[in-house]
Amino acid sequence: MEISQVPLSHSGSQAKNAENASPLADVEKNEDGGTLHPDVSEPPYSIFSTKMKMWIIFLVSISALISPFGATTFYPALNVLAEKLDVSPAMVNISLTTYMIAQAIAPSIIAGMSDNSGRRLSFIVCFAIFIVANIGLALQTNYAALLVLRMVQATGSSASIALSVAVVADVATSAERGQYMGYATAGLLFGPAFGPTIGGVLAQYLGWRSIFWFLAIYAGVLLAMFTLLFPETCRNVVGNGSTLARGVNRSLVSYLQEQNFSGPPSPIDSNPPTATGKRGFNFPNPLGTLRILGEKESCIVLLYNGLFFTGMMTTTAAVPELFKSAYGLDELRVGLCYIALGTGSLISALTMGHVVDWNFRRHAKRLQMPIAKGKQQDLRHFPIELVRLQVVVPGHLIGTAALLMFGWSIKFNTHISLPEVALFFIGFGISTAFNITNTLLVDLHRNQPATATAAVNFVRCLMSAGGSAAIIPMCQAMNAGWAFTLIALIYVILVAAVFWIMRKGMAWREAEAKKLLGDDKRGELDSRNGHSKNVLVEAERPINETRYGSGETAKK
Template identity: 75%
Template sequence: MLQRQVSAPPYSIFTQAEKIWIISLVSISALISPFGATLFYPVLNVLSDVLHVTPTMTNISITTYMIAQAIAPAIIGGMSDNSGRRLSFIVCFVIFIAANIGLALQTNYVALLILRILQAFGCSAAISLSVAVVADVSTSAERGKYMGYATSGILFGPAFGPTIGGILARYLGWRSTFWFLAIFAGTLLVLFVFLFPETCRAVVGNGSIPAKGVNRSVLSYLRERRHSRESVLVEENTSAHSAEKRKFKLPNPLSTLKILGEKESCIVLLYNGLFFTGMMVVSAALPDLFLDAYGLDELKIGLCYISIGTGCLISSLTTGHIVDWNFRRHARHLNMPIVKGKQQDLSNFPIEQVRMQIVAPGHVIGTLGLVAFGWTVKYRTHIAGPEVALFVIGFGVSTAFNITNTLLIDLHRNQPATATAAVNFVRCLMSAGGCAAIIPMCHAMNPGWAFTFIALIYTALIGVVFWVMKAGMRWRQEAEREKRMKDGSTHPEPPTTGRHPIHTEKK
């Protein structure tokens, strides 16, 4: 009897160049969500005058937008986990284009609220879909880097979205901001229809199963022709699994709420949502605060967002590499081999500690930035003061937000879009409440105490970071044991690892 080692299939057969193209496309597509929100900020004061409503009423349109953002990904994200990413992206772009055309033509406050809800439905799922694509093509050891690249588009929006909105509003009128968004989404629609390959593992496995119908792009067709001349390893049982999953299933929003019922995921989601709310309330309050403190017009207000967005962008492009370095450091300490392109077994690996160790510094930095922003605006210092504070907020908050997102994907590798939809559900509902309350808080307490109050909440919230680091792996293992007992299984399911299985063969 001889033993021979058979190489396990790669986690994804997409080449490095293909991964770069895929991540680049989803990063650009994710811009529609922050653009949809932030191009709107510089024209808030203008719309208040045009529609004859108060600034607080105009801010309600931000609240309704965020509520819709919370709900939409639960529907579209679940659909993408079953039926593919391409179809979900295309549906999002079509809805977004229609909503922006309507917003460009509307003339009353009620229409503004309704169309902003429709706009949010069209763009909010782009974030969860982008993160899901990263989970489709990258392993846990390299996910920090790719998550950083993919979310750089999400965070680029706050940097230049208000600036673009301010320029358009100043020289072409406020309606031009919505025409810009419609044209931008139309361009993305063409790119995705023709050049974006299907990545959903329920549909194409590790990429080796040919996509069919709407899941097939021109790029997929060319790649399949190339691979048809090569010997491609297909994951065991993938074909049968794919055949089952290709049948269209109605999206189930309750699957998102089910993730909220898991102890560890719920704690991470609530932390993520509360902390992210700080950056959103700063963005929503900035036009009113800077108009009152510095008398800025819509163009200059738009330029003021560059600092917070630049902080977000730098964090996104740098901390992902630190996250992957920390993963490799822990893997060496535990003698866990890392094979390029193979997913590691995380069942006994402290992935929570690996991720949250990088979250803690970001948490502290973001909290200090909030305090500095509130008091510099309160005392109307030179505008460089709040601008530096905005950069610090952007860097700190986005560091914590991105890494907790990555952790949730590690915990739900088979449902990445649903997991990210849960993130959107929690953070958008919290942000909606925060954005509605922040201007009345600033008027009642003054900006210094309003943002200090938020910072005090975050000072207590840092305890959650260390709690998850200490107990997260135990919670995860307990949940897995309960799941096996519920399923009537006495043995754990074989993990997806990068180790090569040993096959025996009789001679």
């Protein structure tokens, strides 16, 4: 594992060039307006080497497994638990609902803490809660305890998703964020592929309680790995990695990093730490998540993301009952049926990120926007919504068609290969849309990536909770074919939101920026510093707090 960094040097003027500094201030343009030359003296976005970044992404990827493992290893045992606890399958599905509700609320608290006090502490707290909950679930003997402990389990696991996405935002620029986001979420999407299979094997041969002992042991291994080997990445604590971590933010890797780095620290994104690089603890504030919901563009993206993701969660919740009724499968075989869904999700995560980054480079070239490796791009005049969502549309259409195929193949009791093919394309299509809209939200909220992803969890989990509870009664009332047709029809209408955001997104950002800055503030900056200085000052703000130029410029 390589822990090499790029030495930095700062003069008085260079210190102002934070990670969001505009490339317009750091390039030279030829007389014909063509070739652009980045200023190599600007500090890199992250001092971590490529190998070190991949190690960090690997750690957060396997940590993200605890959320889908916590949810999906439980699926093959649903029917067994219904018998053991003497309740109906629909009542056991309520435990999925309580899990989703807790998964919606917990990240808004923990993610806010991580954006201010660091990622390491948040990971450690999550793992500890998850371990305690799984020990309790392995020992519980009644339905009420199952519901309560599933909520505690979700509290410990759910924030890992928000934290994983936040770590990607800490170390990766917008131009490379697609592939890193894909790698980081590969673990999240690997869970649905093999979580139910692992749960099926454990339930079949060791009993359903062994599922929760397995999860407790896995979280214990993660706790040890993160305590020793995960460096602090939060930009509000260590900047681009050159500010030395202290206290709970310091790991063995951080210590080795200190031995290899001798340059001065980089600017911190906001609220600079003390000279020791140590920040005080900030009490978690979930209101930051609600503020993101109050922004027009972000709210529409969140509602789209949540509604579309609900389709996959309702499918996964319905599989045990539908496949048992249609094909008479036991717990182990039901678990194996999830491999197709998870494999589709995994392939999407490993491939579509590269497509997203390719589309970013294509538009950057068209607009003559320079891309310097390791330097954050100025997205004020860049159609980031169009760039990201163009790749969402094919995924949306594939996922919608696959839901129809799944429902009617179950209704007509076709050969099991047909619903399995449908599950693969549900995983691929919905995961593509989910990951890319997550990336867009991080682009819009670069200084609060964990809080932005917590908002994603808040919306999608509440919607998924309702969908998971309703899907089996829907299938019983109108059959599986019409139940999934109803969901698909909602998604046919929902695709209009994608094109709406692509068309209006930049204008909404401009309006939001004008509201935040105000005409008086902009005029003061123009008169005091001149237009070029104003561009630099604004570029140092988060994208959702920046003025994006006039309406005419935005259209260009």
